[in-house]
Amino acid sequence: MSLSPTHFDGESLITPELLAQHGPLAIEMGRTSDDPVTDILATLSIFEVLFQNRSDTAHVLTEMVVYINRERKRLGHGTWKAISPILRQHSICAILHQDPFTDWSFRKPRGYSGDAHLLDYIYLHPNVEKSVSGASALGQRLYAYSKDVSSSVAVRERRDLLAKLVDETAAQVGPETEILTLAAGHLREAEKSEAFRDGGIKRWVALDQDPFSVAVINQQFGGTAVEPLDGSVKGYLADAYELGQFDLVYAAGLYDYLPRAVAIKLTRKCLQSLKPGGTFLFANFAEDMIDDAFRETFMNWELLLRSEADMWDIINMSVDRNKVQADVYTGENGVVIYGKIQLRV
Numbered sequence: 001m002s003l004s005p006t007h008f009d010g011e012s013l014i015t016p017e018l019l020a021q022h023g024p025l026a027i028e029m030g031r032t033s034d035d036p037v038t039d040i041l042a043t044l045s046i047f048e049v050l051f052q053n054r055s056d057t058a059h060v061l062t063e064m065v066v067y068i069n070r071e072r073k074r075l076g077h078g079t080w081k082a083i084s085p086i087l088r089q090h091s092i093c094a095i096l097h098q099d100p101f102t103d104w105s106f107r108k109p110r111g112y113s114g115d116a117h118l119l120d121y122i123y124l125h126p127n128v129e130k131s132v133s134g135a136s137a138l139g140q141r142l143y144a145y146s147k148d149v150s151s152s153v154a155v156r157e158r159r160d161l162l163a164k165l166v167d168e169t170a171a172q173v174g175p176e177t178e179i180l181t182l183a184a185g186h187l188r189e190a191e192k193s194e195a196f197r198d199g200g201i202k203r204w205v206a207l208d209q210d211p212f213s214v215a216v217i218n219q220q221f222g223g224t225a226v227e228p229l230d231g232s233v234k235g236y237l238a239d240a241y242e243l244g245q246f247d248l249v250y251a252a253g254l255y256d257y258l259p260r261a262v263a264i265k266l267t268r269k270c271l272q273s274l275k276p277g278g279t280f281l282f283a284n285f286a287e288d289m290i291d292d293a294f295r296e297t298f299m300n301w302e303l304l305l306r307s308e309a310d311m312w313d314i315i316n317m318s319v320d321r322n323k324v325q326a327d328v329y330t331g332e333n334g335v336v337i338y339g340k341i342q343l344r345v
């Protein structure tokens, strides 16, 4: 059933700033203007009223996510990018940002998109429990949706698949296993790895450019096989850290920010860091994510989505396929794609 905007009161439309920027909006029920921005702002006002008046928040948000996605498709990405700053000034944002996950993403307290604390909202980690329980009732209902949207489910699965890959590597290689995680964030997959828990890993280098995240890793895993490294992809590419060779190198939540040329350069470098028979894995969000336009617009979180062909392109440009075994596959709901390259022994 589609939600009909029966509660629209024609008053809670836009902010004074928007009016100043965009001129007065002639919005009436059942009437559309010639200006797509005006129409979208009017529709956002309808959603705003629905959020305020209905308790089925997840239903309203689902409708809104689908609507935003459809409108971006209709107008094209370039136009959408241009109008996004206007949409972000709509008073509906005060509602959407009651969700602590959306709010953190939008505010970017660490100064960049997609930091490890943000991912903790997806992982339902105790680290964010206080912020979730302190949110308004509406904010908690919004979070109940956003934590279980398909991309969040796929990221939790990604963490579990990484832990499984670590365990499989340790089972094959034995106690000498050495692992390198690029853009490690809080290294939450270590909490899920049985091999790590059982002392089956010799060295696990966790590199990240965010000193706050490196400090979190240090606090949780200091004195174990994990070696937190405050470092950047740039430094890694420039051989700044003398890391040695690894049985497994992987990157999740990194390639989504890398343009093609850097992705290829980094893949080549990661392959050079492998011991014979070693494995490199990189993950990327897939195209056609249903919540992509919503995330980009109202969470201010842009990602570089890739197709399976894009993943193969990175692999083919990085290595002679005769020298490796390579595979590209998706997780269960298709939202995250994986590229896996294993060197022959």
Ligand SMILES: C[S@@+](CC[C@H](N)C(=O)[O-])C[C@H]1O[C@@H](n2cnc3c(N)ncnc32)[C@H](O)[C@@H]1O
Residues within 6 Å of the ligand: 114, 115, 116, 119, 182, 183, 184, 185, 186, 187, 188, 207, 208, 209, 210, 213, 231, 232, 233, 234, 251, 252, 253, 254
């Ligand atoms: C989306 S989080 C992913 C964290 C973790 N891999 C996970 O899957 O939960 C992205 C991480 O990449 C790190 N990062 C981004 N660009 C980086 C760079 N150029 N060098 C090193 N780390 C980087 C950020 O600091 C952040 O911790």
